[in-house]
Amino acid sequence: MKRRALGLSLVMLICVGAFSSVALGAVNWKQLQGTEIRFLMNKHPFTTFIEPKIPEFEKLTGIKVTIEAFPEDQYRNKRTIELNAGGKVDGYMIMPGQDDLHYWKAGWLQPMDGYNSDPALTEADWNFKDFFPSFAKASSVDGKLIGIVINAETSLLAYRKDLFTKLKVKVPQTMKELEETAKLFHGKEVEGKKMVGITLRGKGAAATSQWVDFLYSFGGSWTTAEGKSNFASPQDIAAFKFYGDLLRNYGPQGGTMLHWAESTSMFMEGKAAMIYDANVFKALYENPKESKVAGNVGYAVIPAGPAGRLPHVSNWSLSISKTSTPERQKAAWLFIQWATNKENCLGALLAGVPAGRASAWNSKEYKSKDDHPDWTSSTMKSFEIGQPQWNPPVINVPEIRDITGQVIVDAIEGKDVAASAKKAAELMDKKMER
Amino acid sequence: MELCNLGADPSEGIVGTGMTKTFKSILFYAGAVALCLPPVFVFVWMILTGLKTGVQNISYPPEFIFMPTLENFRAVFQQHNFFRYLMNSLIVAGLATGISLVLGLPAAYSIAKYRQGKIGILILVARMTPFVSYLLPWYIIFRHLKLIDTYTALTITHLIITLPMVIWLMVSFFEGMPEELEDAAMIDGCTRLQSFLMIVLPLVRNGIATSAILSFIFSWNQFLFSLILSGPKTKTVPVAVYNFISYGKIDWAGIGAAATLIVLPVSVFAFFVRRTIVQGLTMGALKD
């Protein structure tokens, strides 16, 4: 009698066990209950989106998550210093295109392939393949996955739909047309304000993120096939010159001090006919509390240069710190997985953060709420054709960006671009670490 | 025209009779107002920025007359946990000042009395070194000692600013003090320690007040150290201003509100103790 009861209860237990694992999915979300993890984040719209939802995650897993967010300028410094000093960092936001080589060589990035393919840690329907391939590739080093995309960025040409319609101007398709369109609007008085044709970033190193699109579209590149600086090549010089001339002739005064904040402010104040900057700023342009041009903005892919349309794509990813303990790394993976699941990516997209998942963009929910189909289609197109190498292929990216920035500044100021580029090429050869 | 007192006896006031006097008087006050405009204007503009919305802040021509909103000020307290930052700044500045006084007063006294110039040079070297060079070593050390994001670490680093200032200022005050009083006290049976505590210190209480006030103000305004060495629990007020600069957005209105809230306490405080500050700075300047 006893044995039968035992056997029966055993069978029941097994059934219940099997049933529950089928019902909840293969991952036991509570497996790392009680762990405490700390993430360093950039003060980014994604952070703003995910932070209020963290209690959900904590309830689901019993893992305590602490987020520390810093403004971008200070964030990189703080993150590097902490990692170097062996701080208790379990995960962080990173732009792989900017810091992955440095961080990989420093041993701060934990490869994620293991977690991704482990059914005990990753839900089957989390589906890594849902992420855009170019971004997934960008978040890998030496073939190892090191980050999961949370913000898929590219640059777009945003323009004043209302003014274009009024003056019967077409959206520029080539660089030449871009220049002509800027010239047309520059100096015109609209609603009592004197306009500039276009506004771009001009502040040295900060401007390289947008300038690089012109670099590629003019057929240039960071380095030659031999790995030396390519700045002195005619294509690179052409890209510098075009960018500098454009900003100097048809842009706001003081172009060399324009960071995205000043540039976007100009556009939102209604003083610029066009702006070329990150797609993520749509959330700003269309917010009537911040922008006077909300509702009047059109979005297009970068005009074609001699080598075609070649914008860059970049992304912010969540990575796991190799300096953490194995247990906390797993907990960090659970957090990252949750933060980037289909539901949250869609939510982020609806909140204005360009998601890295194709499913989010293709969802019915998004499509029905999409007020700006031209933004969506331009973004999608840019994702397709975009170049992931938006930074010089070196370890010491900030330093080389700085050198590049000097040439951009010289170009904006109208100095001898060829000479400046040549000098920068020599300096870059001397300083770059690979 | 005797408008400016370029060195003439200041007790004279504005010279002249009847109409000339009134005219000169008006001219003088007009000039005084003009000279007070720059500080006032920036202060006012800061407050106005905080009272506007984002759109209003990027408007040109700038809006002088508009519907003010308290939204930003409220957001600073609610969304950005400003109260905590104020507390943190208060604690760190208070501790740094307090410790500096305890350590610095005896040291300054000794330097003054025994002419220990060499120690004085050490202090000067501390003040001359660029603050940036302290950052990396401190960070590594504090990380090893698990002191990041603690009041301990922040206070220690703020001592770099406050301790040399206290010592430098107090040396001047102690030097200006006659030794006879001390000797008299000792004849009366006090130990040196007692005479230090009960005779000397009260004599230089102005200096103590000044150095405490200045230490506090400089520590409160310190940005770089707090930026690198603080964390969410101990973030101080100047670092908090940068909260309003995020990816894709600079919240000028928020900055205006935050700046106002940051600058106001210190300014009000300084206002009440302004005479002490000026006197102390002058003493330090004169007796150097």
Added chain:
Amino acid sequence: MKNAFSAVSRFIDRRQAFVYPAPAVIAIFFIVVIPIAYNLYLTFTKWTIGLGQPRWIGFGNFVELISDERVLNGVKVMVYFSGLSLSLELVLGLLIAIYFNREFKGSEIVQAIYIFPFAATPVAVALIWRIMLNPEIGVMNYLLRSVGLPGSLWVSSPLTVIPALVMVDVWKWTPMITLIVLAGLKSLPHDPYEAARIDGANTFQIFWYVTLPLIRPVMIAALMLRSLDNLKEFDMIYTITQGGPGISSETLYLYSYNVGFSFFKAGYGSALMVVVFLIVLAFNVVMNRMRLRAQEV
């Protein structure tokens, strides 16, 4: 208990010159000397933070430093900025102090207003200045244009950036200098003035031959007080221009911060910081000599 206290008291008394400064010296040793020593060590190494360990390279950093154009630029910017701001602050401080050196109603208010820029948190007001100096939508240009003057590029042009930054610095610190000099003026003896008046000197002569020499020690002391912080100005420049446009407002100090904390080259950055220190030291030595000579007069 009382016995213990007096025993300790006597012990301290006998070694007063030693015991009194000791805690402060120990504190400074740990807080100051050790980090400086570590920095000096780094000065002779090559090390990118996170990549490997510091590697000894002797004077390699200094060799690189000499041929680094940005170092020369950094020194030039420092000299231009500090020279202009310090001299303006002193001259304006003196003139304004003289202007206010009289009995008048509202002197309290002036004092209160003049305390504000000094006490205001540099980072906070620098951000406000940044908004105000925007060439397109800033209020400063609005004010200029409304009186018919053309707007300036302020900090957005390499030509005007230093003067613009100097303007902000002057705004912040002249009031303090003014208050110090004013207090100094008020404590000047009356006799020399009486004598000069009896001798028939006019206003300008009184100013030049009586006031100036008498106030010189105060001025020099104010200069020394101010120069220590002015040469190491960081918060304001970092907040408003970050060294731009290009590198035209990049003081050597700012450059060393970038090298150390943006490029993460700890060795080279430390070498640059040593140079900054030497410059500040040299300046102070010169100033000290001037002060001693002034006191001899």
